[in-house]
Amino acid sequence: MNRREVPAALRRRLVVSLAAVLVLLGLTLIRLWHLQVTEGEQYRSLSENNRIRLKRVRATRGTVLDRHGQIMVDNRPSFDVALVPEDAHDVPRTLATLTRLLGAEAGDFSSAVQAAANRPPFEEVILKRDIDWESIVALETHQLELPGVSVQVGPRRTYPFGTAAAHLLGYVGEVSQQELTSRQGYRMGDLIGKAGAERYWEGYLRGVDGGQQVEVDAVGRKLRVLSEVEETPGNTLILSLDRDLQLAAERAMGDREGAVVALDPRSGDVLAMVSRPAFDPNVFARGIRAAEWRALVQDRKRPLNSKAVQGTYPPGSTFKVVMAAAALEEGVVNPFTQIFCGGGIFFGNRTFHCWRPSGHGDLNVHEALVRSCDVFFYQVGQRLGIDTIADYAHRFGLGAPTGITLDHESGGVIPSSAWKRQRFGEPWYAGETLSVAIGQGYVTTTPLQMANVIAAIANGGTVYQPQFVKRVETPDGTSVLEQQPIVTNDLGFKKTTLLQIREALSDVVNSSRGTGTKARVRGIEVGGKTGTSQVGKLGAERPKQGHMVRERKDHAWFIAFAPVSSPEIAVAVLAEHAGEHGGTAAAPIAQQVIAHYFGVAEDDDATIRQTARVSF
Amino acid sequence: MRQFDRRLAYHFDWLLVALTLAVASVGIVTIYSATVTSEKGSFATNPLVIRQALYDGIGLAGMVAAVFFDYRRLERYAYLIFAFALVMLVLVPVMGSVGGGARRWINLGVVSVQPSEMIKVGLVVALARYFHRARGTGDLRLRDVAPAFVMLAIPAALILAQPDLGTVGVVTAVFFSILFFAGLRLRSFLLLAIVGGAAVPLLWGHLKPYQQQRVLTFLSPEMDPLGAGYHVIQSKIAIGSGMFWGKGYLHGTQNKLNFLPEQHTDFIFSVFAEEWGYIGALVLIVLYAALVLRGLQISYRAKDRFGSLLAFGIVAIIFWQVVINVGMTSGVLPVVGIPLPFVSYGGSSITSMMIALGLVINVNMRRFTF
Numbered sequence: 001m002n003r004r005e006v007p008a009a010l011r012r013r014l015v016v017s018l019a020a021v022l023v024l025l026g027l028t029l030i031r032l033w034h035l036q037v038t039e040g041e042q043y044r045s046l047s048e049n050n051r052i053r054l055k056r057v058r059a060t061r062g063t064v065l066d067r068h069g070q071i072m073v074d075n076r077p078s079f080d081v082a083l084v085p086e087d088a089h090d091v092p093r094t095l096a097t098l099t100r101l102l103g104a105e106a107g108d109f110s111s112a113v114q115a116a117a118n119r120p121p122f123e124e125v126i127l128k129r130d131i132d133w134e135s136i137v138a139l140e141t142h143q144l145e146l147p148g149v150s151v152q153v154g155p156r157r158t159y160p161f162g163t164a165a166a167h168l169l170g171y172v173g174e175v176s177q178q179e180l181t182s183r184q185g186y187r188m189g190d191l192i193g194k195a196g197a198e199r200y201w202e203g204y205l206r207g208v209d210g211g212q213q214v215e216v217d218a219v220g221r222k223l224r225v226l227s228e229v230e231e232t233p234g235n236t237l238i239l240s241l242d243r244d245l246q247l248a249a250e251r252a253m254g255d256r257e258g259a260v261v262a263l264d265p266r267s268g269d270v271l272a273m274v275s276r277p278a279f280d281p282n283v284f285a286r287g288i289r290a291a292e293w294r295a296l297v298q299d300r301k302r303p304l305n306s307k308a309v310q311g312t313y314p315p316g317s318t319f320k321v322v323m324a325a326a327a328l329e330e331g332v333v334n335p336f337t338q339i340f341c342g343g344g345i346f347f348g349n350r351t352f353h354c355w356r357p358s359g360h361g362d363l364n365v366h367e368a369l370v371r372s373c374d375v376f377f378y379q380v381g382q383r384l385g386i387d388t389i390a391d392y393a394h395r396f397g398l399g400a401p402t403g404i405t406l407d408h409e410s411g412g413v414i415p416s417s418a419w420k421r422q423r424f425g426e427p428w429y430a431g432e433t434l435s436v437a438i439g440q441g442y443v444t445t446t447p448l449q450m451a452n453v454i455a456a457i458a459n460g461g462t463v464y465q466p467q468f469v470k471r472v473e474t475p476d477g478t479s480v481l482e483q484q485p486i487v488t489n490d491l492g493f494k495k496t497t498l499l500q501i502r503e504a505l506s507d508v509v510n511s512s513r514g515t516g517t518k519a520r521v522r523g524i525e526v527g528g529k530t531g532t533s534q535v536g537k538l539g540a541e542r543p544k545q546g547h548m549v550r551e552r553k554d555h556a557w558f559i560a561f562a563p564v565s566s567p568e569i570a571v572a573v574l575a576e577h578a579g580e581h582g583g584t585a586a587a588p589i590a591q592q593v594i595a596h597y598f599g600v601a602e603d604d605d606a607t608i609r610q611t612a613r614v615s616f
Numbered sequence: 617m618r619q620f621d622r623r624l625a626y627h628f629d630w631l632l633v634a635l636t637l638a639v640a641s642v643g644i645v646t647i648y649s650a651t652v653t654s655e656k657g658s659f660a661t662n663p664l665v666i667r668q669a670l671y672d673g674i675g676l677a678g679m680v681a682a683v684f685f686d687y688r689r690l691e692r693y694a695y696l697i698f699a700f701a702l703v704m705l706v707l708v709p710v711m712g713s714v715g716g717g718a719r720r721w722i723n724l725g726v727v728s729v730q731p732s733e734m735i736k737v738g739l740v741v742a743l744a745r746y747f748h749r750a751r752g753t754g755d756l757r758l759r760d761v762a763p764a765f766v767m768l769a770i771p772a773a774l775i776l777a778q779p780d781l782g783t784v785g786v787v788t789a790v791f792f793s794i795l796f797f798a799g800l801r802l803r804s805f806l807l808l809a810i811v812g813g814a815a816v817p818l819l820w821g822h823l824k825p826y827q828q829q830r831v832l833t834f835l836s837p838e839m840d841p842l843g844a845g846y847h848v849i850q851s852k853i854a855i856g857s858g859m860f861w862g863k864g865y866l867h868g869t870q871n872k873l874n875f876l877p878e879q880h881t882d883f884i885f886s887v888f889a890e891e892w893g894y895i896g897a898l899v900l901i902v903l904y905a906a907l908v909l910r911g912l913q914i915s916y917r918a919k920d921r922f923g924s925l926l927a928f929g930i931v932a933i934i935f936w937q938v939v940i941n942v943g944m945t946s947g948v949l950p951v952v953g954i955p956l957p958f959v960s961y962g963g964s965s966i967t968s969m970m971i972a973l974g975l976v977i978n979v980n981m982r983r984f985t986f
Contacts, residue, residue, distance in 0.1 A: 005919070007754075028939060028943065037860055
């Protein structure tokens with residue numbers, strides 16, 4: 001035998017292999033016989049009209065709760081009309097019948113069907129969302145004339161408090177063509193967060209869609225569910241917001257435009273955030289109409305913008321808090337340094353006025369803050385120089401976004417000599433420092449930033465990143481994310497510096513000479529600082545506020561904290577184009593927010609002011 | 617090169633070529649049905665049909681070229697061929713392109729090749745080389761075949777990483793087929809089965825539930841009723857609804873409505889069985905059976921052990937692919953995605969399998985020459 005030949009014993013294994021081949025191929029043929037002949041009839045009928053289909057079950061979006069577990073954003077059932085064009089044997093006729101039954105505009109439905117021309121075959125087109133009870137009954141009774149039409153129940157986003165906190169909560173809308181290409185896992189008709197928390201926290205809120213394999217009859221009606229994958233509902237967002245405080249702040253704003261931000265100075269938690277004018281997110285949830293959208297976008301008061309985080313305004317005299325801290329830290333004044341205010345100072349070739357034409361006489365930093373003397377801070381500004389001012393402002397987090405989890409946050413502007421060279425290609429002029437010293441000129445800040453400034457003064461010098469989400473939980477309560485306070489900076493100031501400023505700010509409210517007396521709350525020691533920021537050019541001849549067009553009127557500011565001894569709340573109020581002083585337009589709003597926080601009845605307002613103690 | 621005389625030409629296996637061409641024609645005809653989009657599109661202008669015909673042509677040329685040298689010269693280059701195929705496989709994660717969720721192709725400018733198709737033949741050649749002088753008559757022990765296991769493990773790991781579970785399955789089935797024919801003791805097979813059977817539940821118990829779930833969906837995607845599970849149902853409906861006589865060529869509704877996934881590649885059998893019915897499927901399976909039986913006959917009659925193992929291994933590739941593919945489309949095996957030999961669209965699969973068949977013919981032709 002050739003040594004390289006196959007041994008005979010192994011050749012026998014070839015015969016075994018042959019047998020195995022025949023057996024396996026035979027089994028394959030038996031399997032095919034079973035499918036094609038034994039059960040063939042059944043599969044033939046399933047193949048007609050493609051009777052086994054995939055239906056998606058959209059995940060319920062996570063709800064949003066306030067810090068006490070009260071509902072802020074919820075879902076409710078919505079009845080939607082869907083059509084599978086392949087099942088409607090005569091699509092135009094079906095649509096005509098639908099149009100008649102639902103009282104819709106002729107052509108609405110056919111354009112919706114055309115828009116979905118590229119969908120996979122047998123996938124539903126949603127024709128109308130959230131139909132009323134009568135329409136449902138009408139559709140059900142005319143079922144036989146409407147092959148391919150079905151009424152489906154799906155979750156609909158609802159915001160029970162309408163415009164309250166609208167900018168913070170945001171809104172949802174149908175995913176756009178652009179979002180479909182840039183984000184994975186979305187399909188036409190899906191909802192996606194478009195603004196605010198809904199947008200920023202989309203990944204947590206969305207959940208995972210489920211689906212059903214269903215068998216349908218010849219006109220597309222569901223016969224039975226063959227198998228299904230349960231949807232995973234989105235996670236619950238638990239906010240640091242206090243719903244009642246939010247509503248109180250909304251009430252306090254009344255008809256004014258602007259913003260209110262309330263923070264917990266001990267953690268940076270956002271307790272309330274108001275922006276006016278606001279929009280109603282429910283309008284987006286039901287599908288906003290083109291005219292409504294146009295009206296919102298073209299409104300000159302820009303209701304879609306969050307004035308609390310996107311709006312930038314000169315901080316006016318509220319900036320003197322930063323100036324006073326810088327002055328005391330740098331030692332350009334000490335608590336006893338007296339500066340004379342004669343109603344203005346002459347600098348360069350012009351006069352810089354104090355808001356009080358007759359002047360304040362001699363005053364120290366305490367009195368300068370209490371009475372909001374401009375001349376004192378002009379002098380301090382000159383002594384510090386623009387770059388030192390900018391350095392201190394930056395330490396408070398001004399001039400840069402705070403990092404709150406909302407899109408499009410503004411950073412505002414804190415000018416410096418380098419900034420001006422880069423921006424305008426010009427050197428810094430000393431006269432400009434004087435404007436900056438009283439929060440005018442190039443300086444702009446957002447209400448959120450100013451709330452954060454006063455929070456840092458209140459808590460002893462820690463700058464937190466403001467956060468409004470405390471926790472993310474699965475629907476059954478398992479914690480997914482637990483937010484800890486984030487410290488962005490430690491001011492590192494002397495204890496006495498902050499103490500002296502807090503004392504002065506208390507007197508702003510509680511001394512009879514203070515500018516913020518309207519912020520007094522019975523039984524609670526409030527500290528604060530007023531601000532009135534001019535929109536036009538500083539020092540120019542100005543007509544009386546009442547005669548000005550809205551866009552030229554002054555902004556009124558008030559930043560506050562309470563109680564002074566161990567602060568629990570910090571508030572910034574901006575009344576946009578109020579045409580009044582911070583003390584008259586903004587301080588009462590802060591007063592109401594703080595009063596509500598400490599459970600002091602709002603009715604007591606009038607009596608509080610009369611009985612307020614003087615802390616001198 | 618050995619003289620190519622008339623005696624050799626006389627032994628050229630026309631039957632094998634005819635069977636291959638018959639199956640390849642089924643492929644072209646079905647690919648047209650699976651991809652034609654409008655009534656107007658004609659057969660000769662369908663781009664996929666043209667390309668598949670081109671691949672068949674190239675494969676046929678390769679098949680003929682593969683008979684022009686004495687296959688025994690492959691003995692010397694066997695490991696080199698294997699190593700080359702391995703290098704190609706290694707290059708896939710480095711410079712491969714992604715398709716259908718897995719990285720399987722290497723783009724060579726004009727064409728993309730799928731190294732996992734080449735490694736099947738490469739492994740058979742290498743194993744034939746390894747076992748061709750093995751001693752004994754069916755009493756090889758596990759330690760004798762350990763290096764062969766290494767030869768399997770390397771490409772298997774690389775293919776698994778792509779991931780291409782189907783090809784790993786085919787390669788493993790072919791490997792054990794060759795081990796059987798090369799003479800591994802039957803009780804070693806028994807031992808492997810016991811150890812394997814015991815290890816799986818042991819390992820399984822150590823996995824966390826979510827890991828188990830992941831393994832399960834990886835092994836049998838049809839458990840996902842919204843993904844592959846839906847495809848399996850649609851594929852079964854397609855095959856079953858063909859009934860005995862089929863719906864007629866170009867009249868498959870499942871196919872036309874795009875309900876089948878990969879209908880011109882992995883699920884082409886469903887398209888074929890829907891339109892041609894049981895009778896068509898029977899003819900196709902019989903054609904494959906004839907191909908495989910003829911190959912086994914050639915292996916049986918081969919003059920030397922290398923040739924016999926070579927022919928056997930190549931036939932095993934074809935056989936296992938047919939069984940796994942039809943099993944998958946008819947819903948008895950996991951959806952793993954492997955082509956139906958000579959029928960599914962795809963250049964790498966067609967050409968490498970045709971060249972391999974050329975080697976089988978080569979073995980047949982030279983059984984009298986020494």
